[in-house]
Amino acid sequence: MAIRLDHRASDFEAAFAAFLTTKREVSEDVDLAVRRIIADVRERGDAALAEYTLKWDKLDLSSTSMTVTAEEVDAAIEAVPSEVLGALKVAAVRIEAHHARQLPKDDIYTDAMGVGLGSRWTPIDAVGLYVPGGTASYPSSVLMNALPAKVAGVPRVVMVVPALAGAINPAVLAAARMAGVSEIHRIGGAQAIAALAYGTATIAPVAKIMGPGNAFVAAAKRQVFGTVGIDMIAGPSEVLVIADKDNDPDWIAADLLAQAEHDPGAQSILVTDDADLADAVERAVERQLTTLPRAETARSSWRDFGAIILVEDLASAPDLANRIAAEHVELALADADAMIPQIRNAGAIFIGRYTPEVIGDYVGGSNHVLPTARSARFSSGLGVLDYMKRTSILRLGPDELRDLGPAAIALARAEGLEAHARSVAIRLNLGDAG
Amino acid sequence: MAIRLDHRASDFEAAFAAFLTTKREVSEDVDLAVRRIIADVRERGDAALAEYTLKWDKLDLSSTSMTVTAEEVDAAIEAVPSEVLGALKVAAVRIEAHHARQLPKDDIYTDAMGVGLGSRWTPIDAVGLYVPGGTASYPSSVLMNALPAKVAGVPRVVMVVPALAGAINPAVLAAARMAGVSEIHRIGGAQAIAALAYGTATIAPVAKIMGPGNAFVAAAKRQVFGTVGIDMIAGPSEVLVIADKDNDPDWIAADLLAQAEHDPGAQSILVTDDADLADAVERAVERQLTTLPRAETARSSWRDFGAIILVEDLASAPDLANRIAAEHVELALADADAMIPQIRNAGAIFIGRYTPEVIGDYVGGSNHVLPTARSARFSSGLGVLDYMKRTSILRLGPDELRDLGPAAIALARAEGLEAHARSVAIRLNLGDAG
Incomplete structure (x- = not known):
């Protein structure tokens, strides 16, 4: 049962302020352990990687090569169902086409005084991409992180992915091939981040590390930051649905649950001016939960962090949305266009009743790596510029x-x-x- | 006496690799003290600010208002010599004109399939700007940090600057007025960063904090990151001069010393193919040091971190430059243009014998906040995009x-x-x- 906030209630402001500052993540303190792992990999290189990989991934790198061969990728692609391969291809083509429009143009000019000025963009020399193992090993994330690098022209994209007991999700390898990844190494955890940052005999160092990971990976990325660049540290996913009365409650409930099933810390929020819709959505959520494979995760997220905010008028919704600054905002409204200019703080906006957020996760073409935890107030989703840097020129x-x-x-x-x-x-x- | 590296020597690679990883900063461990200050400001707000300000800045905020009034700024502008005011105006006009060219364009389109996609850029709602007190209180830095916010359309730019014993550099206030700063508060240190991030009764919170500061300020920025955005944590300044034989050694020496006088951790590097020029520059540095007001700082920087790299052929210079990835690169060459495309990793490039890096510090128009400590491999100088965020749109x-x-x-x-x-x-x- 999600919380309910009523915009007309006298205590709304206090309740909403408390809601905004609710922490949805327990940050594990793994800094010291990670510091030791990084120091060890810096000192002993591949030998340290092999030890940690045997210990945590149950994989013996003395009998299996650390680097995944092209033949292994070929074989993995054969193992992926053709429907999934086709869907990955649809996604890859659309993501690449959309990101190609983000390529910045150099701007070299001479001003009225005769001074030459310029901004010149170049791709980063080498980028590392962390891909988690196990159930969070998502081929869609490989496309989202690697294709902007390809568009940017990064000459070397190095993927690391833990092969738990030797296994890597074949669809992840297929996605890596489609996205132009240049090297794949079967290592994970803080040790993989250390290898990317400092290099070993097998892995030459990169200049920037991207991609999601567990607490060890996140801590390692923070610790190597400075030596290399890193992307944002992503938190649990969020959706904010702004809905008028003319919505099918089952559709809205399905969207709220699609976020909630990600993680117990995920957050699904509905803002509506219609109390009947609010009630109907709540009932639909409960009903749909009964047949959901990941019901336990989704129920926990909805119970702990879900929210329904009832407003007297949808004109109040943009201000609330800007304060929440959600990763995803759906506008399930008759005139969604009118509200777009008023939404300033959002990772992505999904317009109208036929654009569920899930389309953006996979095949819309825009990037699904978006700012979480209210950081849409000051940051943007992943894009081509994250794989390039600008040099200014003066003459x-x-x-x-x-x-x-x-x-x-x-x-x-x-x-x-x-x-x-x-x-x-x-x-x-x-x-x-x- | 700077170190000398000879590209032809058999031990060059080892010596150069060691040179690249030399740390030029002692990072003070102030994390715990800063954590307490931030917690205190979050809990007690303005009262905590007043206590810290009395203790460290010797300023009593019960008798002096925390906020600088428009009349005080008017009075400060009167106190700035007209030559300096005129120079600030020249700089401001040029910086604003250059940065206006960085304003991103929204890209909203419908693809062949009929899917609506888009990238929409909006300014950050409120930005904080830290300005150090004392001798590092640079009006040029106020222009460089605040004018891109103005160009981006940030509606609220909040400057904090410690007023040691009540005094603020009048030129800093004049620069703030020129750059459209909306609020100025006379506070500094970690407590000022905490106030910007979490807000107090006097200061509404901002969404992102920019600007340089001491170890306390840097640690505070790292700690509030996530709650707000931050810019890069800048390290000591660097210049790499690539010079052919046809240079006046005194000009090159002056450029090396202009970096060296910033900070004992600053770094000045000369790459040349002419051993006679190398010797002459070294003598010129020693000669110029004898009359330099900040000789002690400059001498210490040149002695500890300065370097002259002799190459057999200037064709080797770009590869070295890309590995060094310096904040500033001067091309003091007959045909500097030919080398530009080969320099990939640099914060800014200064072309030809008549473009000393100092022009970029003040009046060139490009930003002087640039990536240090080899981070030009993966990051860019400050620009308008740092004050905006992109929302993707799908329909x-x-x-x-x-x-x-x-x-x-x-x-x-x-x-x-x-x-x-x-x-x-x-x-x-x-x-x-x-």
């Missing part, structure tokens, strides 16, 4: 330096940085550099 | 859902996420949702 000749130099000298001296001033002055014969 | 009608839905259902079932499958199937009358 002056003697004339431009004569025009601009005195202002630079004045500011340098105002800031007490005389060597800065001299570096300009000496070129203009304005000052003695000693 | 399907019944026909598009019928076309794309089956692939989504297939992938959801392959991933064991039945509620995901049902959220699509129920809209297509393909499946029972219970």
Whole structure:
């Protein structure tokens, strides 16, 4: 049973503020253990990887090569049902096409004063992609993390995936092939992150590490940050559905449960102006839970973090949505378009009754790696720019330096940085550099 | 005396690898102290701010308002020498014009299948800007951090700056006015970061915090990350000068010293193919040091971290530069243009003999907040995108859902996420949702 908040209630503001700050994750303190693992991999390289892999993944790297061969990937692709392979292909084509539109353009120009300026984008040299093992080993996530790298032109994409007792989900290998992954190594955990960051004899280091993982992986990513770049640390998934009265309660309930089944910490929120719809959705959730394979997870999420917010008027919904800043926002409204410009803080917006969020998880074309835990207030979903960096370019000749130099000298001296001033002055014969 | 590396020497690779991993910062362990300060500000708000401000900044906030008034800014502007005010204006106009070109465009379109897709950019609602007190209180940094926010359309930019014994650098206040800062509060340290992240009675919370600071400020930014966004944690500054024989050694020496005077941890590197130039630059550095006000800092930086790398051919320089991934790269070459495409990892490139890096610090127009400590391998300088976020948009009608839905259902079932499958199937009358 989700909580109910009534926008007209006198205690709404306090209840809503408390709701916003509810923590949905227990952060395990694994920092010390992770620090030891990283130090060990830095020191002993492949030997340390082999030990940890034997211990945790029950895989002996002295008899199985760490690196997955092209032939193994070929064989995995044969093992994937053709319907799934076809669906992956549909997804890959759409994701690549959408992301291609995000490719930034260089901007090199000369301004009115004659100064050359520019922004030049280049792909990162090498990127690591962590893929979890077990049930959270999602081929869709491989596409979402690796295809933007391909579009960006990253020359080397290194995937690591733990092979629990030797097994890797064949669909994950198929997705890696489709997405142009260049190397695959069967290692996981903090040790895999350490190998990507610092390198071993088998794995050359990368410059940035992407992809989701458990508490050890997240802690390892935080610890190697600086040595390499990392993507965001993703939290449990969220959906906020804004629905008017003309919705089928079963459709809305299905969307709320699609989030809830991810994780006990996932959050599903319905905002509506119709108390009858709210009641009907709640009943539909309970009914659908009875036949859901992951009912235990979904029920726990809905009970602990689910919410129905009743508003007197849907005009109040955007302000609430902007404060919640959900990863996914569905607008199940007759005139959804009118509300789009008012939603500022959201990872992704799904428009109308026929765009369930799940389409965005797989085949819409946009990325499913999106900001969680209210971080849509200040960050964006994964995209091509995350696999590139911008270098600025400046070019002056003697004339431009004569025009601009005195202002630079004045500011340098105002800031007490005389060597800065001299570096300009000496070129203009304005000052003695000693 | 900087170290010398000779590219032709047999031990070059080992020496260069060691050079690359040299740490130039001692990270003070202030985490626990900072954790207490943040908890205290969250609990006691303005009262805690007042206590810390009295203790560390020697400023009594019971007799002086925490918030700087518009009249105080007016008075500060009167106190700034007109030459400095004019130079700030030159810088502000150029920085704003350059950054305006970085404004992203929304991309909303319908694909061949009829699916509506889009990327929509919006400014962050509120941004905090930390400005250090004392000698590191740089008006140029205020322009560089606040003007991209103005260009992005951030409606609320909140500056915090410690007023040591009540004093704030008037040029900092003048720069804040020029850059459209909306609020200024005279607080600093970890307590100011806590106030920006969590809010107090006087300061409403922001969504992202930018700007440099000491070890306490850096630790506080790391700790509040997640609750708010943060920019990069900047390290000591760096310059890499690639110079051919036809350079005035005094010019190159001046550029090396302009970096070195920033911080004992700053790093200045010269790569050249001319041993005579290398010797002459080294002598010029020593000569110029004798008359430099910040000679002690510059000497310490040059001695501990400065380097001259002699190459047999400047064609080797780009590979070294890409491995060093310096914040600033100067190309003091006859044909600098030819080398630009080969430099992939650099915060900013300065082209030709008349573009000293200092121009980029102040008046070039590009941002001087750039990636340090080799992070140009995976990150970019500060820009307008850092003050915005992208929301993706997806829109399907019944026909598009019928076309794309089956692939989504297939992938959801392959991933064991039945509620995901049902959220699509129920809209297509393909499946029972219970």
